[in-house]
Amino acid sequence: MKLAVIGTGYVGLVSGVCFSELGNEVVCVDNVQAKVDMLNNGEVPIHEPGLKELISSNMVAGRLSFTTDLASAVGSSEIIIIAVGTPSLPDGRANLTYIEQAAKEIGQAIDTYKVIVVKSTVPVGTNEKVADIIREYATVSFDFASVPEFLREGSAVKDTMNPDRIIIGTASERAAEKLTALHSPLTNQITITDVRSSEMIKYASNAFLATKISFINEIANICEKVGANVEEVANGMGMDRRIGSSFLKAGIGYGGSCFPKDTQALIQIAGQMDYDFKLLKSVVEVNSDQRFNVIRKLEELLGDVAGCTIGIWGLAFKPETDDVRDAPALDIIETLLARGAQVKAYDPIASSNFERNFNRSEVKYCQSAQEAATEADALCILTEWKEFSNIPLSSIQQWLKSPNLIDGRNIYREEDLKDTPFAYYSIGRPRMNNGVRESNPVLSF
Known part of the structure; x- marks a missing residue:
């Protein structure tokens, strides 16, 4: 099939690339010329395992291209997938500005029957609103459908190619048949439902x-x-x-x-x-409160953190991504700085994104895990990168000024800590001091 994917964020880019891998002819559209140029040059704006290789192979095969020309992409495609961002407004509502603009431009561009698919996460009733906007401008018939995504950053390619299920919300049998055919190479777990239920799912x-x-x-x-x-x-x-x-x-x-x-x-x-x-x-x-457990545990160990140097391992919200949006590290580091601590931070790939929130005069961005831990009064693990769990505790002990370790992701086991001098606090597990588990509390009934 011929597809146009509007938006090259996580959802749009991964979806478009994976559909091309299935043999479809896909053109991905973005209104940022620099981003399109980057993609056409084989560079990938996000870190996602396996994505760069798929982009390269499918571009070489002639099944995948990138453009800023929405009208041309829509005109040459039979299925139009809207995958633009719907970020939160200050009051928590979804910002539908980008999806409404995309709907307007699609309506102005379609000249033959198309199936319009909303893959962006949108409030219940948005698909109908999108259809109304397209009808204001379109002079031809079209069908619309809601096909939400369920991919996870860091495993987005795998999730897209091996979905648990596909949800197709539409009132059109014609659109349902076409979208079932598109997704059937991925799974036979395809559910057809009404549009509003699909949005709610x-x-x-x-x-x-x-x-x-x-x-x-x-x-x-x-x-x-x-x-x-x-x-x-x-x-x-x-x-x-x-x-x-x-x-x-x-x-x-x-x-x-x-x-x-x-x-x-x-x-x-x-x-x-x-x-x-x-x-x-x-x-x-x-x-929201859970991330501040790290601060509470630090203050139990150190008392006032003012003047202390705190090492931070991990800035991304999860491993295998460079995404720092709403990462726990944001609130934790902000609190540490407000309380007078000095912060040394390291992340394998997310430091440059994190620097947009805290500049180098506020946080020392380190080039290695060792540099972030060296001479720190305590070390906090905030992202469970495999790199961190592979570092021997004996090395961490040598680097730190004091053997204080806050493991916010439970990457170490109790047996790892035995016969070590660490004061070790994890999440939901007994504390350890000098390699010994602290005594259980006395319970009264």
């Missing part, structure tokens, strides 16, 4: 996963107080098929471009319908 899915993360983090906080181990608790819970083991890893909370944005948007959607989504509000509140 995306928000409900992300809200539920965010809820699981906040829930296990609350359990982790209780485990610390009663002397239980959250990893053992999560393992036991996950063995129950009704619960499942995914998204039960305790840590310092979720971040990135999806969960924070989508939970806030769903709260706003509910509010606009006069429904108070109390559960999801609590999920957001728990997540």
Whole structure:
């Protein structure tokens, strides 16, 4: 098939590239000429494993191209996929400016029947609004559909090529048949539903996963107080098929471009319908507070952090991405600086993106994990890059001024810490001092 993908962010770029890998002829559209030039030169604006190689091979095969000419791309394609950003407004609502502009330009460009697909995450009712905008300008018939994405940054190519399911929301049998044919090489788990339910499935899915993360983090906080181990608790819970083991890893909370944005948007959607989504509000509140556990643990170890040097390993919100949007490191470093600490930070690939938030006069950006840890009063692990877990604790001990380690991602095991001098605080697990687990609290009934 011939496809035009409007928007070359994570969703648009990965989707377009993967559709070309399936044998379709895909043109990706972006209104930033520099970005299009970069892509046409084989450079990739985001870090995503496997993406650069797929772009190169499909461009060579003639199935993939990039342009700023939306009208030409729309005119030559049978399916138009809208994948522009819908960032949060200050009140939490989704900003639909870019999707409305795309709809207007598509309406002005179509001259034959097309299937218009909204892949961007949008509030319930947006697809109908997009269709109305296109009708204002279009002189030909078209069908529209909602096909939400469920990819994860850091594994986006894998998720796109191996989806759990495909949701197609449309009232058109013709569009449903065409989109089923497009996606059938990926999976036979294809569900056809109405447009509004499709839009809601995306928000409900992300809200539920965010809820699981906040829930296990609350359990982790209780485990610390009663002397239980959250990893053992999560393992036991996950063995129950009704619960499942995914998204039960305790840590310092979720971040990135999806969960924070989508939970806030769903709260706003509910509010606009006069429904108070109390559960999801609590999920957001728990997540916001969880990252400050790092600060609380630091102050238990060091007292006042003013004048202390704190080493930070990890700035991206998760490994295998350079995305720092709503990363826990943002709030943690901001708090440390406000309290007078000096911060030395290292991330394998995300430092340049993080520097847009804190410049080099505020944070010392290091070229290695060793440099960030050297002569620090404490080290905080905020992203679970594999590189960090491969570093021997004996090396970290030599680098640090004092053997104080806050493991916000639980990358080390209790047996790793035995016979070491570390004061070690993790999330939801017993604390260790000088290689010995602290005594369990006395419980009274």
